[in-house]
Amino acid sequence: DQQVKQNSPSLSVQEGRISILNCDYTNSMFDYFLWYKKYPAEGPTFLISISSIKDKNEDGRFTVFLNKSAKHLSLHIVPSQPGDSAVYFCAATIKGGSEKLVFGKGTKLTVNP
Amino acid sequence: ETGVTQSPTHLIKTRGQQVTLRCSSQSGHNTVSWYQQALGQGPQFIFQYYREEENGRGNFPPRFSGLQFPNYSSELNVNALELDDSALYLCASSLGGAQPQHFGDGTRLSIL
Numbered sequence: 387d388q389q390v391k392q393n394s395p396s397l398s399v400q401e402g403r404i405s406i407l408n409c410d411y412t413n414s415m416f417d418y419f420l421w422y423k424k425y426p427a428e429g430p431t432f433l434i435s436i437s438s439i440k441d442k443n444e445d446g447r448f449t450v451f452l453n454k455s456a457k458h459l460s461l462h463i464v465p466s467q468p469g470d471s472a473v474y475f476c477a478a479t480i481k482g483g484s485e486k487l488v489f490g491k492g493t494k495l496t497v498n499p
Numbered sequence: 500e501t502g503v504t505q506s507p508t509h510l511i512k513t514r515g516q517q518v519t520l521r522c523s524s525q526s527g528h529n530t531v532s533w534y535q536q537a538l539g540q541g542p543q544f545i546f547q548y549y550r551e552e553e554n555g556r557g558n559f560p561p562r563f564s565g566l567q568f569p570n571y572s573s574e575l576n577v578n579a580l581e582l583d584d585s586a587l588y589l590c591a592s593s594l595g596g597a598q599p600q601h602f603g604d605g606t607r608l609s610i611l
Contacts, residue, residue, distance in 0.1 A: 390541075420599055429503070429589055429602035430542070437597070475541050486532070486555050487591075487600060489541030 389413045390478050392490035400498055405463040407493050409476030412457065416478040420487065421450060421461045424473045433474075434461070466497045501526055503603035505590050511609045512580050520575040520606045522590030530554070530595050531573040533565060536587040536605070548573055549595070585610045 391410045399405045409419075417438040422430035436443040436450045436459070443450050449462045463470055473494045477487040504523045512518050524531050530549045534542035544557035548567035562578040571592070577584060587607050591600035 418597065422602075427604070429591075429604045432599040432601060435599055477541075486544045486547060486557065487534075487542070488544070489534075491539065491541045 387412075388490075389416075390476055390488050390490040392474075392476055392493050394493050395491070396494045396496070398496045398498060399466050401468055402465045405461075405466045405470065405495055405497065407461040407463075407474050407476075407495065409459050409461075409490055410457055411459075411478050413478070413488075414457070415480050416488070417481070418479050418485075419450070419452060419459050420477045420479070421448075422475045422477060422489075423470075424475060424492070430475055463495075466495075468497050468499050471495055471497050503528075503590055503592050503601055505588075505603035505606050507606060508604070509607045509609075511611060513611050514580055514582060516580050517576065517578045518580060518608065520577075520588050520590075520608070522573045522575070522592075522603060524571045524573065524590075524592030525601050528592035528594055528601070529571050530593045530600075531567055531571060532591045532593075532600060533573070533575045534589040534591065535559075536589060538586075542589055545575070580610050582610050584608065 420435040421433040424430045452459045473492045475492045476490040479485045532547040533545040536542040546556040547554045551567045566574045587605045589605045591602045593600040
């Protein structure tokens with residue numbers, strides 16, 4: 387049973403436009419959510435996180451939104467750049483980012499120049 | 500500041516063999532976690548070590564075992580290798596609590 391779902395395997399956007407990556411979860415015990423970016427032949431790189439006590443967290447071009455009632459979070463990238471092309475993983479955990487992470491399958495983002 | 504380093508980068512083994520993968524955590528990080536990433540999947544939690552003690556385990560059989568050393572580096576051992584063990588093995592370290600985990604580049608293990 388997949389507790390974290392990323393239903394879009396891929397997403398293609400134009401440079402300068404907004405990229406929106408979505409993630410759904412089923413376990414209501416999750417209280418901390420993270421986004422990781424992964425380039426080929428590299429490990430996942432931490433991007434941004436959000437605690438369940440917030441509904442939005444922003445870091446530069448990256449914003450994560452959390453809708454607890456819908457068990458849904460999204461990552462917005464504005465403006466998108468070609469260097470953002472990567473696989474993005476949504477992850478969830480209980481009690482904080484250093485605990486066991488439950489990952490989605492990832493969404494491959496392609497930003498076209 | 501040195502990040503998480505893993506060795507080797509690639510490894511080829513045959514069914515039934517045993518393998519040891521190594522991980523050096525980021526400086527000051529006392530918590531190390533191991534994940535298995537199969538092709539087309541997200542990473543799956545194997546286990547975590549905190550100050551040399553196992554601190555949580557995912558749904559993996561006992562032939563997956565680990566160690567953490569006093570300098571917080573870690574090993575993942577897999578016995579009786581099976582074809583399905585072919586995957587990218589990722590190590591991640593953190594300071595604990597709400598701090599995010601930082602990953603190494605992984606070891607690509609292929610079982611023939």
